[in-house]
Amino acid sequence: MGSLFVNATRRPFRVLVLGGSYAGLSAALNLSDLCLNKDPRCGKKTEDAQKRQSLEVAPAADITIVDERDGFCNFAEKAWVKYENIPALQIPNIRVIQGSVRGLHTLTKVASVATHGSTDELQLEYDYLVAATGLRRAWPVVPQSHQRKKYLLEVGGHLRNVQDAKHGVVVVGGGAVGIEMAAELKLIQPHTEVTLVHSREKLLSAEPLPDEVKDKALELVREASVNVLMSHRLKAVEEVKAEGQSRCFDLKFNNGHSMRASEVIMAISNSVPSTTFLPQAALDEEGYVRIHANLSFSSDIPNSSDHFAAGDLVRWSGIKRCGAAMHMGYLAAVNIHQLFKQSLSGSVPEFEKLDEIPPMIGLAVGKQAVAYWPEGGTTSGDDVMETFFGKDLGLTICWNHLQLGIKV
Numbered sequence: 408m409g410s411l412f413v414n415a416t417r418r419p420f421r422v423l424v425l426g427g428s429y430a431g432l433s434a435a436l437n438l439s440d441l442c443l444n445k446d447p448r449c450g451k452k453t454e455d456a457q458k459r460q461s462l463e464v465a466p467a468a469d470i471t472i473v474d475e476r477d478g479f480c481n482f483a484e485k486a487w488v489k490y491e492n493i494p495a496l497q498i499p500n501i502r503v504i505q506g507s508v509r510g511l512h513t514l515t516k517v518a519s520v521a522t523h524g525s526t527d528e529l530q531l532e533y534d535y536l537v538a539a540t541g542l543r544r545a546w547p548v549v550p551q552s553h554q555r556k557k558y559l560l561e562v563g564g565h566l567r568n569v570q571d572a573k574h575g576v577v578v579v580g581g582g583a584v585g586i587e588m589a590a591e592l593k594l595i596q597p598h599t600e601v602t603l604v605h606s607r608e609k610l611l612s613a614e615p616l617p618d619e620v621k622d623k624a625l626e627l628v629r630e631a632s633v634n635v636l637m638s639h640r641l642k643a644v645e646e647v648k649a650e651g652q653s654r655c656f657d658l659k660f661n662n663g664h665s666m667r668a669s670e671v672i673m674a675i676s677n678s679v680p681s682t683t684f685l686p687q688a689a690l691d692e693e694g695y696v697r698i699h700a701n702l703s704f705s706s707d708i709p710n711s712s713d714h715f716a717a718g719d720l721v722r723w724s725g726i727k728r729c730g731a732a733m734h735m736g737y738l739a740a741v742n743i744h745q746l747f748k749q750s751l752s753g754s755v756p757e758f759e760k761l762d763e764i765p766p767m768i769g770l771a772v773g774k775q776a777v778a779y780w781p782e783g784g785t786t787s788g789d790d791v792m793e794t795f796f797g798k799d800l801g802l803t804i805c806w807n808h809l810q811l812g813i814k815v
């Protein structure tokens with residue numbers, strides 16, 4: 408791996424980014440921009456560019472991204488792009504390693520990574536670290552494969568099961584993920600009976616959103632021809648081998664209702680932060696990383712100020728969204744760059760801070776979407792779908808925001 412702007416006085420800073428999705432890619436690419444004296448791609452276009460050009464020493468960085476997967480996977484099922492096919496990553500100062508982070512020693516600044524397809528465990532040394540490993544979610548909410556090929560098989564198999572679902576598909580859990588999955592299934596399999604069941608009186612009940620948004624979400628789910636059972640708490644699911652069929656389940660609810668389904672998809676919020684490799688002291692009781700507003704670890708672990716976290720895995724206000732993850736990645740990049748400058752010239756770092764994030768959401772419900780943010784209020788319809796998600800559940804919007812198609 409080469410590096411940019413190597414100066415005679417020191418080796419390039421080594422930056423390790425754990426997780427190569429929205430937050431991790433944003434951190435790596437924005438930092439790379441700054442090291443090229445460019446405006447960071449996710450930031451404002453500044454007049455500061457000239458000031459940056461005049462720095463006596465341009466910081467150089469070797470950026471290593473580690474991810475279990477071999478590519479970037481959007482929550483839209485069809486989207487999986489291998490890292491080697493992402494033009495923005497094909498530059499000398501960025502490399503991607505496919506592997507699973509097993510442990511981190513923050514005092515010596517070494518990460519243990521089990522590389523994919525071998526028994527080797529790499530010991531990766533770093534100067535600064537960005538943890539961006541997100542949440543672990545169960546299949547079929549997110550794919551479990553680590554390679555694109557296996558992922559396509561996994562999705563293909565799942566779609567076949569759904570196609571053959573004589574007794575229909577039941578999606579359990581009326582949070583954002585359950586709503587999107589149920590409506591998307593109905594959209595791609597219009598002949599399959601899809602039922603969304605939720606234990607509470609309103610959809611999105613766990614989210615601090617106005618009732619208007621929750622009611623609108625319900626309206627759109629029904630318009631998408633999904634059956635909805637509200638106030639139905641699942642008591643038991645039993646697989647039955649009736650009628651010589653391959654798969655069939657009996658579902659029983661606390662209110663006495665029961666029903667049969669060929670497929671049951673659990674979309675209840677059982678996602679947990681993927682942070683088991685981090686020191687326990689850096690985490691809160693649920694496993695989220697505790698951070699300062701500049702995104703550095705706030706706990707009292709060795710070298711905490713050189714360790715940053717961005718994306719879904721942080722303890723912060725707001726609903727977990729990819730927009731927020733990309734923004735945090737950008738802020739981490741800016742702040743690490745400030746630390747580079749401090750290390751090179753003794754300047755006092757001027758950190759960018761993450762504001763509190765108010766509840767806001769953009770939710771795709773079949774062909775329509777509902778959106779809410781405090782200033783804009785609640786909006787919904789086909790046009791909202793186009794604005795927030797385009798034609799591919801937001802992949803192109805995020806792809807363009809991170810400029811993944813452009814090799815700098």
Ligand SMILES: Cc1cc2nc3c(=O)[nH]c(=O)nc-3n(C[C@H](O)[C@H](O)[C@H](O)COP(=O)(O)OP(=O)(O)OC[C@H]3O[C@@H](n4cnc5c(N)ncnc54)[C@H](O)[C@@H]3O)c2cc1C
Pocket residue numbers: 425426427428429430431473474475476482506507508509539540541542544548549583584587681684717718719720727728729730732769770771
């Ligand atoms: C079904 C579904 C629908 C969604 N819809 C929307 C939506 O409409 N709008 C929206 O804004 N958000 C949506 N989200 C949320 C959005 O996907 C997340 O907010 C976003 O993915 C967070 O990005 P991240 O980079 O923090 O983490 P992730 O995208 O979760 O990425 C984490 C990365 O880290 C890797 N990783 C994890 N553990 C390790 C390890 N130990 N070692 C190495 N690599 C590891 C993973 O492979 C992954 O690539 C949805 C999520 C789901 C599941």
